[in-house]
Amino acid sequence: MAGCCQRLRLDDGAREDARQRLRSVRGHVDGILKMLDHPDTYCVDVLKQIKAVQGGLDRVGGLVLRAHLRDHVTTANERGDVEEMVEELMEVLKYR
Amino acid sequence: MAGCCQRLRLDDGAREDARQRLRSVRGHVDGILKMLDHPDTYCVDVLKQIKAVQGGLDRVGGLVLRAHLRDHVTTANERGDVEEMVEELMEVLKYR
Amino acid sequence: MAGCCQRLRLDDGAREDARQRLRSVRGHVDGILKMLDHPDTYCVDVLKQIKAVQGGLDRVGGLVLRAHLRDHVTTANERGDVEEMVEELMEVLKYR
Amino acid sequence: MAGCCQRLRLDDGAREDARQRLRSVRGHVDGILKMLDHPDTYCVDVLKQIKAVQGGLDRVGGLVLRAHLRDHVTTANERGDVEEMVEELMEVLKYR
Secondary structure (H helix, E strand, O other), rough: HHHHHOOOOOOOHHHHHHHHHHHHHHHHHHHHHHHHHHOOOOOHHHHHHHHHHHHHHHOOOOOOHHHHHHHHHHHHHHHHHHHHHHHHHHHHHHOO | OOHHHHOOOOHHHHHHHHHHHHHHHHHHHHHHHHHOOOOOOHHHHHHHHHHHHHHHHHHHHHHHHHHHHHHHHHHHHOOHHHHHEEEHHHHHOOOO | HHHHOOOOOOOOOHHHHHHHHHHHHHHHHHHHHHHHHOOOHHHHHHHHHHHHHHHHHHHHHHHHHHHHHHHHOOOHHOOHHHHHHHHHHHHHHHHO | HHOOOOOOOOOOOOOHHHHHHHHHHHHHHHHHHHHHHHHOOHHHHHHHHHHHHHHHHHHHHHOOOHHHHHHHOOOHHHHHHHHHHHHHHHHHHHHH
């Protein structure tokens, strides 16, 4: 797997950015958990918050994907791992 | 807003189920945050974890949506708030 | 299946609207097929057109879904087919 | 735009494959249009067919995306158009 090589690691800037955004996602999840402690919580309010968290996760994913394309996918032909990089990426994008 | 009425609240069983699943989502987000503390983390491993969390959130959303349809949407005509219930639901589904 | 009853049919206005939009989707698909006849077609231009067609289909789906919620789902409790209507709808939304 | 260069064109095999699948998508769309000619058509049956067509379009998109990644994105660093290729691709993936 390409993941084993130290060269192929998430760029430091993107990693720090992803952490910050993911902390905000976690805070949002905590907020929904608090909503669910209240017996009067309305379904649609929960659904709205879940969509907001999914939007936040999409942004983290976009950030990491962009760094991966830029740093690893566009250089695959030079490294000689085109096949693996493409399969691996298609697998992750399948769930989008 | 329909959300104001006490009758329209998330079913207790579904609410407890959503809490349990959302706690597991939060644990998963914490796991990704730990991954991001390591400078060697590989992009695609982060993307895989994000997809897994999104799958977990989809399941929480599906649970709440099912309870909402069953308890509130299918009874809208009797309550006389068809228009509001439909608009509100379409709004939430738009982001799926 | 709820689909068997004549009462449960797509509203005439929504049906005509869906037809018009779907004809436009078909025209768009024909356009992509013409693009693919050209050996010089660029991948990303095809991907852009596919996304546009998917947007068009989403709008047709939204139109039909709204009519279904309004005319059939919100009256399910009166008809006594809540369970079937909810299951059937969750099944279709699963693929969103 | 990268699309201008003749080198950057959809691989012949993938192009022919995409055409075949897209013809099948068009046939499916024609089928839904025929359904909509019948006044008794049930909403959920239309929604099911729309999801099936979206699945077909996803497969065409996946085919084209894979060829694009393999033939153009993984060689971007050698060509010197990393920035453009990444932006262009992120733009298309945004709508997924």
